Amino acid sequence: MSLKVYNTLxxxxxxxxxxRKGRVGxxxxxxxxxxxxxxxxARSVLVFDMIYRYLKAKGYKVIYVRNFTDIDDKIIxxxxxxxxxxxxxxxxxxxxxxxxxxxxxxxxxxxxxxxTEHIKEMIEMVxxxxxxxxxxxxxxxxxxDVMSFSDYGKLSGRSLEEMKxxxxxxxxxxxxxxxxxxLWKASKSGEPAWESPxxxxxxxxxxxxxxxxxxxxxxxxxxxxGGLDLIFPHHENEIAQSEAYTGKPFCLYWIHNGFVxxxxxxxSKSLGNVLLIRKMVKEYHPEALRxxxxxxxYRSPIDFSRKGLEEAKGAMNxxxxxxxxxxxxxxxxxxxxxxxxxxxxxxxKEKREAFFAAMDDDFNxxxxxxxxxxGAREMNRFLKESxxxxxxxxxxxxxxxxxxxxxxxxxxxxxxxxxxxxxGIKELPMSVEEIERLIQERQExxxxxxxxxxxxxxxxxxxxxIVLEDKxxxxxxxxx
RNA sequence: GGCGGCAUAGCCAAGUGGUAAGGCAAGGGACUGCAAAUCCCUGAAUCCCCGGUUCGAAUCCGGGUGCCGCCUCCA
Numbered sequence: 001m002s003l004k005v006y007n008t009l010x011x012x013x014x015x016x017x018x019x020r021k022g023r024v025g026x027x028x029x030x031x032x033x034x035x036x037x038x039x040x041x042a043r044s045v046l047v048f049d050m051i052y053r054y055l056k057a058k059g060y061k062v063i064y065v066r067n068f069t070d071i072d073d074k075i076i077x078x079x080x081x082x083x084x085x086x087x088x089x090x091x092x093x094x095x096x097x098x099x100x101x102x103x104x105x106x107x108x109x110x111x112x113x114x115x116t117e118h119i120k121e122m123i124e125m126v127x128x129x130x131x132x133x134x135x136x137x138x139x140x141x142x143x144x145d146v147m148s149f150s151d152y153g154k155l156s157g158r159s160l161e162e163m164k165x166x167x168x169x170x171x172x173x174x175x176x177x178x179x180x181x182x183l184w185k186a187s188k189s190g191e192p193a194w195e196s197p198x199x200x201x202x203x204x205x206x207x208x209x210x211x212x213x214x215x216x217x218x219x220x221x222x223x224x225x226g227g228l229d230l231i232f233p234h235h236e237n238e239i240a241q242s243e244a245y246t247g248k249p250f251c252l253y254w255i256h257n258g259f260v261x262x263x264x265x266x267x268s269k270s271l272g273n274v275l276l277i278r279k280m281v282k283e284y285h286p287e288a289l290r291x292x293x294x295x296x297x298y299r300s301p302i303d304f305s306r307k308g309l310e311e312a313k314g315a316m317n318x319x320x321x322x323x324x325x326x327x328x329x330x331x332x333x334x335x336x337x338x339x340x341x342x343x344x345x346x347x348x349k350e351k352r353e354a355f356f357a358a359m360d361d362d363f364n365x366x367x368x369x370x371x372x373x374x375g376a377r378e379m380n381r382f383l384k385e386s387x388x389x390x391x392x393x394x395x396x397x398x399x400x401x402x403x404x405x406x407x408x409x410x411x412x413x414x415x416x417x418x419x420x421x422x423x424g425i426k427e428l429p430m431s432v433e434e435i436e437r438l439i440q441e442r443q444e445x446x447x448x449x450x451x452x453x454x455x456x457x458x459x460x461x462x463x464x465x466i467v468l469e470d471k472x473x474x475x476x477x478x479x480x
Numbered sequence: 481g482g483c484g485g486c487a488u489a490g491c492c493a494a495g496u497g498g499u500a501a502g503g504c505a506a507g508g509g510a511c512u513g514c515a516a517a518u519c520c521c522u523g524a525a526u527c528c529c530c531g532g533u534u535c536g537a538a539u540c541c542g543g544g545u546g547c548c549g550c551c552u553c554c555a
Contacts, residue, residue, distance in 0.1 A: 011484085029555080030555095031555075032553090032554085037555090038555085039555095040554090040555050041555050042555085043555070044555035045555080047555095072553090073553080074553070074554095156483075156484080156550080156551085157483060157484065158482080158483055158484095158550095158551080159483095205553090226555065227554080227555030228484090228485085228549070228550080228555085229549070229550065229553095229554055229555065230554085230555075231484085231549095231550070232483085232484095232550060232551065233550095233551085233552090234554095256555095257555070258485085258486095258548095258549090258555095259548080259549065259555075260555080261548080266548085266549090268554095292492095295492080295493070295502095295503080296492085296493070297493085297494080299485085300485095300486075300493090301485085301486070301547095301548065301549080302492095303492090305491095305492090307491075307492085307504090308491085308492065308504095310504085311491080311492065311503070311504045311505090312492090312503090312504095314503080314504060314505095315502095315503055315504070317517095318503080318504095318517095321517065321518080322518095324517095325517090325518080358494090364494075364495095366492095366493055366494055366501095366502080367493095367494050367495080367501075367502080369493095369494095369502075369503085370493085370494065370501055370502035370503075371501090371502080372502090373502055373503060374501080374502065377502095377518095377519085380517095380518060380519070381518085381519060381520090383518085384511090384518055384519055385518095385519060385520090446513080449513075451513060451514070454513085454514090455513095455514070455515080458514095458515075458516095467516065467517095468515085468516075469515085469516050469517055470512075470515080470516075470517095471517085
């Protein structure tokens with residue numbers, strides 16, 4: 001099956017065909033480590049985590065690079081406020097980043113370069129740009145000359161003329177053109193600085209991604225990703241400086257994820273509605289967060305809300321209930337033998353194919369997930385309505401699990417046992433022993449048909465958020 | 481002001497030319513001591529509006545309205 005992706009460069013869905021057959025070089029703009037990550041960062045990371053996992057599931061040999069911007073104005077400002085070295089700030093938030101991503105179950109990229117460890121490569125590139133006449137020096141700053149790059153604007157769909165007409169950009173005295181951007185900045189006293197041919201200074205923001213991506217992936221990348229806010233100016237500038245430097249296409253496919261709003265509003269510090277990942281994972285199971293963030297197509301905007309998250313949790317419950325029901329019959333690797341079993345198995349296989357077809361269509365995770373839910377219903381129905389033997393049900397369950405496998409791998413959900421899922425992530429209101437004692441007491445009441453007593457125990461537990469379900473094999477409990 | 485995107489049931493969300501997926505919620509039924517869960521059934525006559533193309537449009541084209549993003553740091 002062939003994969004199609006929406007390429008921001010050209011703004012249409014196109015056949016995905018990497019530079020080298022079977023291999024993919026993928027670079028995604030990481031975070032600037034000056035503060036804790038929020039739900040918007042989570043979406044971006046999760047979207048590309050999904051893409052990375054899916055490419056691997058399709059058999060591509062992927063090299064995934066995601067950087068850390070660990071030198072930048074915002075980091076310096078924070079360090080100054082706290083009166084500490086900028087490295088202390090960047091290291092602290094790199095640590096926090098890993099805590100958050102681990103909590104979300106995000107896979108580690110193959111390479112995670114830091115800007116400060118690639119100053120040499122950046123200087124080399126800036127020097128090359130100056131030599132080729134694409135950059136000029138003013139008082140220790142080096143600027144890229146956008147007029148020297150005729151394709152400037154091809155990613156964001158703007159022309160230099162249009163942008164000048166915009167005129168919201170002030171002409172800095174130093175720059176020849178308001179759109180010229182800094183490749184290297186002379187440092188002010190007291191700021192972090194590195195030796196360079198232009199004196200002490202530090203790299204501009206855009207140059208790091210070009211230098212690091214090319215170092216690890218070569219001069220032409222297959223995929224470059226990031227949030228859609230990065231299209232301009234960041235990615236536009238990366239293209240300009242990279243292609244001016246190498247004379248080759250910088251990246252074949254540009255992929256950008258949509259934004260997250262919160263309860264209908266833009267997330268911003270001034271509105272005070274920034275939702276930090278570390279806070280969210282304490283309230284909601286990471287898999288519910290993943291499902292929520294991945295159940296909207298990656299390019300569409302998504303509005304984060306309590307209600308939406310509760311729904312995602314409910315949807316996860318549904319899938320875990322199916323897995324729980326399967327545990328009762330077991331999973332067999334053999335092919336179904338009954339008429340009905342074969343039919344259901346065939347439909348389940350169709351769901352699996354539809355899952356891959358959906359993902360092949362520009363990573364349509366919402367559609368792919370729908371196929372999983374359809375599969376779950378198919379499975380539930382067979383488990384409950386069919387008069388077939390447990391052995392036959394186990395064989396069909398085996399087919400269903402072949403759909404669950406890719407779901408686990410690509411979306412990073414359904415990775416815990418149903419028991420663990422239903423225990424939730426919050427503190428129990430009472431001890432497990434206590435709960436089980438009450439269940440026993442209720443069983444005894446039920447046995448002697450003392451329904452009033454039995455129901456009052458159930459109501460009592462329910463009031464504390466513990467729900468009882470009477471199954472053929474006994475009563476189980478779960479956290480609401 | 482310039483550039484780009486989105487607008488589908490109560491809510492979330494697929495669908496980009498041929499009688500509108502899926503999830504949540506709602507109603508009815510089966511099951512249950514009663515529930516819960518599960519299964520079955522029901523549910524969109526403006527697919528934002530107005531024109532146009534077409535045998536046929538949610539889907540293509542033009543215009544409009546609303547919302548969002550970018551143009552300055554931003555996932």
